Amino acid sequence: MNDPLLRVEQLHVSREGVPILQGVNLQAQAGEITGVLGRNGAGKSTLAYALMGLPAYAPSKGCIRFAGEDITDWSITERAQGGLTLAWQHPARYEGITVRDYLKLSASGAGEAELTESLELVQLAPSYLDRLVDKALSGGERKRIELASVYLMHPKLAILDEPDSGVDLLALGDILSLFRRLAQEGSGVLIITHREDVASQCHRSYLMCRGHIILEGSAEAVKRYFLSQCEPCGDNAPEMSGEVAKRV
Numbered sequence: 001m002n003d004p005l006l007r008v009e010q011l012h013v014s015r016e017g018v019p020i021l022q023g024v025n026l027q028a029q030a031g032e033i034t035g036v037l038g039r040n041g042a043g044k045s046t047l048a049y050a051l052m053g054l055p056a057y058a059p060s061k062g063c064i065r066f067a068g069e070d071i072t073d074w075s076i077t078e079r080a081q082g083g084l085t086l087a088w089q090h091p092a093r094y095e096g097i098t099v100r101d102y103l104k105l106s107a108s109g110a111g112e113a114e115l116t117e118s119l120e121l122v123q124l125a126p127s128y129l130d131r132l133v134d135k136a137l138s139g140g141e142r143k144r145i146e147l148a149s150v151y152l153m154h155p156k157l158a159i160l161d162e163p164d165s166g167v168d169l170l171a172l173g174d175i176l177s178l179f180r181r182l183a184q185e186g187s188g189v190l191i192i193t194h195r196e197d198v199a200s201q202c203h204r205s206y207l208m209c210r211g212h213i214i215l216e217g218s219a220e221a222v223k224r225y226f227l228s229q230c231e232p233c234g235d236n237a238p239e240m241s242g243e244v245a246k247r248v
Ligand SMILES: Nc1ncnc2c1ncn2[C@@H]1O[C@H](COP(=O)(O)OP(=O)(O)OP(=O)(O)O)[C@@H](O)[C@H]1O
Pocket: 015, 016, 018, 020, 038, 039, 040, 041, 042, 043, 044, 045, 046, 047, 194
């Protein structure tokens, strides 16, 4: 098998002295959608921020290899220039900038037709190009615009942190078809989600629990395990030991 686009090995990340990720191993391939499924607090966003290179999430141990390079010590800018992009769980507002100009930050050479097509893919009318990316846009509209900008970037790897958050009115199928299209055009897509119906659309999935990857396998098998085993466990959460995920 080809070297994967992304290979994470034994990643450990702490926040203010508290260990959050504890030996995470995972891979993502170009042209595929990979899912990381887990309940609230499992460590999914921490993983996304560590992959993107946010300084507060620098790993204490482990290695991130991307497109054949060890990027563990690369800055966010270097990772972005290398083709890694993150769509945030809660997209930012950019006061005073139009949607057109915001999208052009992702694809400076894009013409009007390309910008309009990217909005169509997230079910927004072309008239949104003239709107401002400010508080007058709903959270769901900002999220769709952010997803359109990720599409326009054609990144090597798009990391999508809870990509459906705030988009209740947008049929899940619409955003999933956007991700499928990104993958068909050659990007790797890493979806981070607590929704098993989102994860079930991936080519492969990982199940994360309390900072560990506990299971990897086909999206359907991981979903089945999640639904049958992963009740919210609160204080009764199992102690994690060992760092090798079960394969299903
Ligand atoms: N600065 C911090 N200090 C201590 N614990 C932290 C800190 N930041 C995050 N955590 C804890 O790390 C765990 C993982 O957080 P993270 O946001 O990565 O989870 P998540 O899986 O993305 O959750 P959600 O689905 O709710 O967004 C949580 O228990 C959280 O409380």
